[in-house]
Amino acid sequence: MTKRGSSQQVSNHPDAGAQRALIAANFINRIGNGLFNTASILYFTFVVHLPATQVGLGLTIAGLIGLAAGLPAGNLADRIGPRTIWLVALVVQAVAMTAFIWIDSWLAFTLVATVDRLAATAGGAAGGGLIARASGESPAAFRAKLRTYVNLGVVMGTLGSAFAIQIDTRPAYTALILANAASFALAGLIAFIGVPNYRPLPRPKEHHQWAVLTDRPYMTFVALWSVMSLQYQTVSLLLPLWLTTQTDAPRWIVVVVYVVNNGVCLLLQYKLGSRVETTRQGGKALRLAGILFLVSCVLMALSAEVPIWAALVLTVVAVTIHSLGEVWESSGGYALGFGLAPDHAQGQYQGFLGIGFNAGQALAPLVLTGAVLTLGIPGWLLLGGLFAGLGAAGPPVAAWAERTRPGKPEEAPLPKVGG
Structure with missing residues (x-):
């Protein structure tokens, strides 16, 4: 190959x-x-x-x-x-x-x-x-x-x-x-x-050590994915703060949030993620993730406006949906992050991807607590809209990136969750 x-x-x-x-x-x-x-x-x-x-x-x-x-x-x-x-x-x-x-x-x-x-x-x-x-x-x-x-x-x-x-x-x-x-x-x-001590792959004459910085489609994907990766701290940081400060839900619900999130990811990461092979499928996976994040953010926002029992139910449903989105988001990120990188420059490209991801995670507490907690329900809706918009950009970014690479793989549809 x-x-x-x-x-x-x-x-x-x-x-x-x-x-x-x-x-x-x-x-x-x-x-x-x-x-x-x-x-x-x-x-x-x-x-x-x-x-x-x-x-x-x-x-x-x-x-x-x-x-x-x-x-x-x-x-x-x-x-x-x-x-x-x-x-x-x-x-x-x-x-x-x-x-x-x-x-x-x-x-x-x-x-x-x-x-x-x-x-x-x-x-x-x-x-x-x-x-x-x-x-x-x-x-x-x-x-x-x-x-x-x-x-x-x-x-x-x-x-x-x-x-x-x-x-x-x-x-x-x-x-x-x-x-x-x-x-x-x-x-x-x-x-x-x-692990074998893999020998470096031959590099083409046009290769240079800052090639990734001239790869506009890849840089666009990294920017998109880095912002979308705010979703990780939505569950680990933002939701626990929201539940304990803006709702009457018991504090033990925070433990349930972590259990549900990790449980869904553990059970479904391989089943769903193993189906996202091509960059086109990766773009579609990001789009699906954005939709799921939007739905989960709406449900999380509503947890502050309902009785305690309803808040508990909404929270569990919201985290389950969010966790499904996390599986698709990570799978789409892997497909694009690795699939668009040249074999001879995987280290350079993964290094740049890591810079984008870590920068996003460093800014996440400021963005999530400063914006969403301050604005309340409108903040959740804006966050969900942001995720949905970023996800919608996944397929066109993937298609753009593929057009700049030699060779075009056949497009395959994203498999349905049920099989």
Whole structure:
């Protein structure tokens, strides 16, 4: 198979061993992330005694600086091989995570967090290149399976962190930090043993290290997807705040929100996501996701205007619909993000995609809490309209991007949910 946008032939046959190793490495790594991320704010505020505002500022600074590693790391991955860069990033993250147990000031916290974010961004770019090389002829199926295990790992880690949070001592939080550091190291060991050291693909003469910045269709897709990815924090950040401040619903509904969201994604990510293979299907998946997000936002808004029992029902239905949208949105993003990138420059393109996504996530708290919570129900309706508009742009952006790539695949309809 010769992939669009590349002069290099890539084998149709998936690398089953590499896929298993990547799934195992990411699964273990995300267990560690779940352990640490859930309790991190408690550790930095109650154990290190940093004010929450300083923690937020430090994380924002680290996140913004971390974006700078995306393109350079991606180019390095394309030039010397993605596994090498990914392994280096995992080692750096393991060291940075361990360093958190010794910090005692805001400056030290910010410096360590910045190193961690630089390595995370570099690892994302290189990891994307590895996924592309191991995907074979059915990339959507592998990426859907990988995301399923990633979600499962986060859920398991989050549940595990509850023990440390309940104990609420420095040794308990330290154990979480060291467990996360160990997950980076173990993930790297699995990748070193089980993932081939893929050789860089030959690059055409016209290739240059900033090629993605001249690829207007891809840059448009990244901008679209990055804003649409605000949906992740709609459930994790905005909805819990809305339910606890604007409704009379009991606080335990927040736990139900997380359970339903993760449950739907775990159960349906592979079933639905494995069907989104082509870039045309990816564009249609984004359109469907936008419609589902619009419906869910309307239902979330209505939860403030009804009795408690109705608010509970509306919330569960809204989160279920939103979670279906999340499955389609992530699947469409994978299909376009990988499918439109040239094989020889996957690292560079995934690095730029990571920059866009992380920038969107960094701005999400400000946008969601500042706009939606301030405006109330109209804010929810505007947010839903934004998602629907972005989704509607998915198919034309995909078609535009395909016209700029050599070779046009046959268009296939997006499979129905029922089969």
